[in-house]
Amino acid sequence: MTNKTIQELVREAETSYTSSTVSIGKYVNWSMYDTIERINAYLNSKHISGDTDSLGREKPFFNIVNAAVNIWYRATDLDRKDMSIVPDKTTNVLPAFVATVLLQDWMKKARFGVFLNQWGRTLAQYGSAVVKFVEKNGEMYATVIPWNRIITDPIDFYALPRIEKIYKTYPQLVHMATPGHPDYAGYSMEAVQALEDANSTRADLQGTTKDSKDDFIEIYEVHGELPTALLSDDPQSEDEKKWSTYAQQMHVVSYAHTKNGYADFTLYKGREKKDPYMLTHLIEEDGRTLSRGSVEELFEAQWMQNHSVKNIKDTLDLASKLIFQTADTRYAGRNVLNAIETGDIFIHAVNMPLTRVANDKPDITAFQNFQQMWRGLANELASTPDALKGNTLPSGTPYSLGALLTQNANSLFEQMTENKGLAVEDMFREHIIPHLKKKMDSVGEVAGILDDNGIKQIDAIYVPAQAVANYNTRTAEAVINRQEVLPINQKVEEQTVRESLAPLGNKRFFKPSQLDQETWNDVLKDLGWKLEIQVTNEVKDKQVVLQTLATVLQSVAANPAILTDPNAKMLFNKILSATGTVSPIELSATVTPPQPSSVEPLEAIAQQK
Numbered sequence: 001m002t003n004k005t006i007q008e009l010v011r012e013a014e015t016s017y018t019s020s021t022v023s024i025g026k027y028v029n030w031s032m033y034d035t036i037e038r039i040n041a042y043l044n045s046k047h048i049s050g051d052t053d054s055l056g057r058e059k060p061f062f063n064i065v066n067a068a069v070n071i072w073y074r075a076t077d078l079d080r081k082d083m084s085i086v087p088d089k090t091t092n093v094l095p096a097f098v099a100t101v102l103l104q105d106w107m108k109k110a111r112f113g114v115f116l117n118q119w120g121r122t123l124a125q126y127g128s129a130v131v132k133f134v135e136k137n138g139e140m141y142a143t144v145i146p147w148n149r150i151i152t153d154p155i156d157f158y159a160l161p162r163i164e165k166i167y168k169t170y171p172q173l174v175h176m177a178t179p180g181h182p183d184y185a186g187y188s189m190e191a192v193q194a195l196e197d198a199n200s201t202r203a204d205l206q207g208t209t210k211d212s213k214d215d216f217i218e219i220y221e222v223h224g225e226l227p228t229a230l231l232s233d234d235p236q237s238e239d240e241k242k243w244s245t246y247a248q249q250m251h252v253v254s255y256a257h258t259k260n261g262y263a264d265f266t267l268y269k270g271r272e273k274k275d276p277y278m279l280t281h282l283i284e285e286d287g288r289t290l291s292r293g294s295v296e297e298l299f300e301a302q303w304m305q306n307h308s309v310k311n312i313k314d315t316l317d318l319a320s321k322l323i324f325q326t327a328d329t330r331y332a333g334r335n336v337l338n339a340i341e342t343g344d345i346f347i348h349a350v351n352m353p354l355t356r357v358a359n360d361k362p363d364i365t366a367f368q369n370f371q372q373m374w375r376g377l378a379n380e381l382a383s384t385p386d387a388l389k390g391n392t393l394p395s396g397t398p399y400s401l402g403a404l405l406t407q408n409a410n411s412l413f414e415q416m417t418e419n420k421g422l423a424v425e426d427m428f429r430e431h432i433i434p435h436l437k438k439k440m441d442s443v444g445e446v447a448g449i450l451d452d453n454g455i456k457q458i459d460a461i462y463v464p465a466q467a468v469a470n471y472n473t474r475t476a477e478a479v480i481n482r483q484e485v486l487p488i489n490q491k492v493e494e495q496t497v498r499e500s501l502a503p504l505g506n507k508r509f510f511k512p513s514q515l516d517q518e519t520w521n522d523v524l525k526d527l528g529w530k531l532e533i534q535v536t537n538e539v540k541d542k543q544v545v546l547q548t549l550a551t552v553l554q555s556v557a558a559n560p561a562i563l564t565d566p567n568a569k570m571l572f573n574k575i576l577s578a579t580g581t582v583s584p585i586e587l588s589a590t591v592t593p594p595q596p597s598s599v600e601p602l603e604a605i606a607q608q609k
Contacts, residue, residue, distance in 0.1 A: 003243060006230055006251045007264040010151075010220045013163055017151045024155070024287045032154035032290050036147045039126060039295045042302055043069070053310075057317075062309040064375070065302055068294040068382040072124035075413035076282065078116050078420055080107045083428075102520065103428075106140075106436060115142045119280070122147075123420070127293030128281045130157075132164075133431040137182060140435040142427070145277070147290070157279040157289045161224025167216040170196055173267070187252065187267040194265055198256045219267065222251040223275055231269055248272050278430070280423040282416040294382050301378035308371035312364060323357040383412045440520040459501065467493035548575065 004012075021029045041048050045061040052058055085103060087096035107113065115131075122129040122144050130145040130152075151163040168176075173195065177187035195217050225246045229238035252268040285291040328348045348354060378384075471488045478485050552575055555562065562568045 003236065005235060005264060006222055006226075006253050006266070006269075007255045007262065009161070010163055010222065010253065011255070011262075013151050013160070014165075017154075022154045030154070030288070032288075035290065035296060036126070038299065039293070040148060042295050042299075043125060047306065057314065059306065060309050060313055062305045063302075064305055064378055065295045065298050068298060068378070068384050069121075069124045071384045072282075072294045072382070072413070072416075073121055076124065076416045076420055077120055078417070078424065080104065080113050080116070082421075083107075083424065098520075102436060102440075103432075106432070110139060110141050112142065115144065118144045120420070123280065123282050123293070123416075125293055125295055127283065127285075127291035127296065128279060128289070130162075131278050131280060131427065132276050133278070133427070134276055135435065138439070140432060142431075152289060154289050155287060157277075158275075161222050161226060162275070162277050164221040164223075166219050166221060168219060169215050170217060173217060173219075177267075185252075185268065186270075191254075191265045191267045195254055195256075198254065198265075217254065219252060219254045222249075222253065223272070223277060224249070226251075231271070248275060274430070276431075278423075278427060280420070282419055284419075294384075297381045298378050301374050301381065304374040305371060305378075308367050308374070312367045312371075315364060315367070324354045325357055326352055326354045328352040437521075459498070463494050463497045463501075464490070466497045470497065 018033050021031045024030050038048055042063070042065050045063045045066075047059055047061060050059075083103065085096050085099045119129055119131060126147055130147070130150055132143050132145050134141055134143070145164060149165050151165065153160040170192075172183070173187060173192045174189075175181045175183040176185040177189040177192045178184055198217050226249045227235075227243045228245045228247050229235045229242035230251070231247075231249065232238050232242070248271065250268070250270060250272045251266065254265045254267065256263045256265075279289065281291045282293070283291055326348060331348070331354075467490060468488070471493050475485055477483075552572065556572075563572060
């Protein structure tokens, strides 16, 4: 890496990535680039060996991978509602709720739900996904980088600089170099103008063009620990100390082919606090940047499915033809079917009859059995039995067996979902929460959608305080207007507040002033931001869960005093925890509403007015 320009590093990295393999074992040489391209081909029902065989016959593609992708995608889905911030101590219960509201508000603005869907789809297809966090116009956005657009080390994602290949039109680059424009990214206008005539067609990493449009400019975005000498306008003139000192940097470069080699351009370069990329997995594979997704698990099964269907197709095509044979040489090379269509009269030599070739009894059953054997193996490899696909089980299959197969298959998906939850925790700790902390010096109102337990706890704090505030406001007006002042009736006042909140349903609006604070920073200054991703979508047998909860409810309703026994209460909590749908804390957690110690003197209220 020493004494090489960024453009030289990019060219070397791209050539090495697309043409070389790495050894991940004594008998295993692996190309990450070829694996990704094969996955892309199978997802689009395309053969990597061409669409026709050596005789020019079309090869069908009997796609089994997309069904597996869809199952993995559904079984590991995460939603915004599955994420909340829990307090790290008792005094942070309310700030944690507020932080969750702010988090949900950010996820709505940044369309984080769309990101979660795209991320989940990529993970289901490839087993791994590269996500990128970028701040734009004061907001942070998360995106999923397509695997066919990034160049990285196949063994260790963070070992070498990450290189993203991007295509932009010239007007887009001008916008990114124009201060004040919404798309401004700090690009050099001089470098952008030099690229005006460098238009080319979009291509993949190996140079294969994607379309016929030539309005795009090829640029590379590079992130990683690089020599500080590369930040200089003339890196080659820097001393060896700067070439041996490294710092996290970002470079945006491009180059064009010339008669004498390459013309290099630098659109942007500078230091950055942290790497915007993050590698995530469903199940991480040791020694590989790209783990094994549903498509790669079915490489061999998909190939054998296509092979079996091709044999069946060729056999049926042959059986549909009328083929004759004769010893009469006068018929050599003649098409009997065409002769029949034109009404020709056939003659043949004595003792040289035309006889039918027996091609109408092919062994299709053997091919089907061979194909079914590979279908069964594919279901085992991808953990996608017929029950998960919605297919009817064979006649006579016990229900308990189908339920057991489904439960065993779902256990793997629960592990994948847990890994996704852990990855989301890392995303929030590394990128999103630090961003939110920077934006909390505000007093703006935010809206939050809470569950029943959250509303119960928030209203237990808000309702009494608002009841007193409403009473004080009316009392001040009564004093000013010289009207009769009635003593406060806390229950009536609180009921009035609850009625006013009823139309909001499970939505609540928050302002720092409602919590006796000036800004959101004041509200959350002591919050440790201990984040917990509550993964609630794990596939479970809902019928069993509901039956268990119904039994518990009946037992408690018949004898409420049973929970006063410590042993019975422990077993009760264990049952609720095992269902995974209700936490014992949700049943017992209460927030003591603050009771007003005294009502402000009426004269003081009147003076405030």
